[in-house]
Amino acid sequence: MDNFFNGQLGLFLMYIAGGILICLTYDIFRALRKSIKTSDLATYIEDIIFFIIVSIFLIYLIFIVNDGSIRGFIFIGLILGGVLYYFTLSKYFMKISIFIFTFLKKILLAPIRLVLKINKKLICFICINIQNLTNVLKKLPKLPKNKKKITKEKGF
Numbered sequence: 001m002d003n004f005f006n007g008q009l010g011l012f013l014m015y016i017a018g019g020i021l022i023c024l025t026y027d028i029f030r031a032l033r034k035s036i037k038t039s040d041l042a043t044y045i046e047d048i049i050f051f052i053i054v055s056i057f058l059i060y061l062i063f064i065v066n067d068g069s070i071r072g073f074i075f076i077g078l079i080l081g082g083v084l085y086y087f088t089l090s091k092y093f094m095k096i097s098i099f100i101f102t103f104l105k106k107i108l109l110a111p112i113r114l115v116l117k118i119n120k121k122l123i124c125f126i127c128i129n130i131q132n133l134t135n136v137l138k139k140l141p142k143l144p145k146n147k148k149k150i151t152k153e154k155g156f
Contacts, residue, residue, distance in 0.1 A: 011066055012077045018061050019081020022054050027090055031097035036105060 029050050033043065058078075062068060 008073065012073050014065055015061070015074050015077025016081035016084070018057070019078040019083075020085040021081075022057065022078065023082045023085040023090065024093065025053060026050060027093050028097060031094055031101055034094075035098050035101035 029046055033046070038046070062070060062074065066074065
């Protein structure tokens with residue numbers, strides 16, 4: 001049995017699993033994009049992060065599992081794993097992931113919205129009271145101005 005997983009078939013199955021993991025990672029990024037609207041710049045940054053993650057994973061897989069040998073079955077296994085994942089699990093994983101990310105977004109943004117709502121009410125309260133105070137100050141009788149100028153006393 002140990003010979004089976006050390007052989008070419010075992011490596012091929014590992015690369016199929018690697019293709020599935022790569023597509024699963026991409027679906028996580030897709031679900032984040034669908035649940036949280038981002039700008040084009042953020043999308044480019046996400047794509048670069050995805051590329052870096054996949055590159056590190058593939059380098060690790062090739063060097064650790066296959067001793068750095070690049071063979072045709074590696075690419076066939078990766079593509080086959082990706083295609084299998086896409087046509088079987090991707091649709092369900094996307095629905096579940098979008099639901100989870102949307103739910104987390106609502107939970108995480110609820111306290112922020114509450115704070116902003118409280119601050120908005122507090123600011124409105126302060127503005128209304130300042131306006132009322134200025135109206136009250138305008139209605140107060142004005143003090144008469146002393147028209148005599150105070151002169152300095154001589155002698156000092």
